Amino acid sequence: MMISLATLMIISSCKAQNTGSNDINKNMERTTERFDTSTYYMERQGHEYQFEHYLRGKVRQFGGNNGSNYIEYAKKEKDLFGTYKEYYNRTATLKLVGKYYYNDFDCGIWKEYDENGYLIDEYDQDAPYKNYPWEKVEKFVKEELKLDLFDKNVSIRRYVSDKTNIPVWIIHYKVGSNIVSIKINANTGEIIKKGTNPIIK
Template identity: 80%
Template structure:
């Protein structure tokens, strides 16, 4: 009887061990399927070359790059954009590990665009943010066409600016276009749900 009990206990231990190994194997497979980045901030280069609290340089792959941050435990930040391109890339890195925290596109005048990705300090993807979602009915491509073909404006002109926001009062996504005409600034607001111009006005430039 005692021998049978010992055999039974031994079998239970073996079965439990097999289940634990299976669970561990599943966790490993799950981790392998998770998106991970190994990108890190080059703090040595940054602190060696920076002037006046930031470091600016040109990169063949990134274009014109500006880096700053890192003081008093703050994260590191980077803005990079190639010449003759309207959109650049924003990166944020953790202070302690120097690993990539956040990456996404931005329009050179103001707004964030496309899918932004956030990673933990081990490099694993933890969140994605679709910055274009509120404006899907009247996306950037339509705004660009309107500005170029109807307003006849150059998007690289420093006197032309475009931004967007979701109204706190109405929850309506809005595009805002500003451009200079002589001594005045013209402002156009477009409802991004319908594509209709909801406001247009001209104001003198205050010097």
């Protein structure tokens, strides 16, 4: 009886240890990426440093003054999406990384790391818009509105309404001397508002 009891205790103890180690392994993702402070301070003009990178495209870096974090935006000329990175000021280690749409919204999976490089948070910026994702907005803009997404007179934003908690897409584009605005409910894909306003000069 005592032997059976002791065996059961050992087995349950092993299971508890295994479960704990699995939880730790989930959070063991680590980055060693660091901001190149020496090049930044040597090459920057004024308060920022811009350069072309063969893989990342046009890179813009700024920050680091008065204890502020270092910020980097990188996007290829013919890409709609770029990469945002933020680095801790004290250690120059990567703090935050994610994708952004070149006009005005964050997208995809964003990751946050502590100053030792360990992953502390991960969130999906696209989650509220899964019923009417970017691909459907892109198709609507290109095929129905016949607009060029690279046109500076076309902008797309998105947000979750504070009042209704409904995720919405907003498309703005210029027609003559007017701005057309279309608001789409991202839960249903329905156009909930469309209006035209004159451009105020």
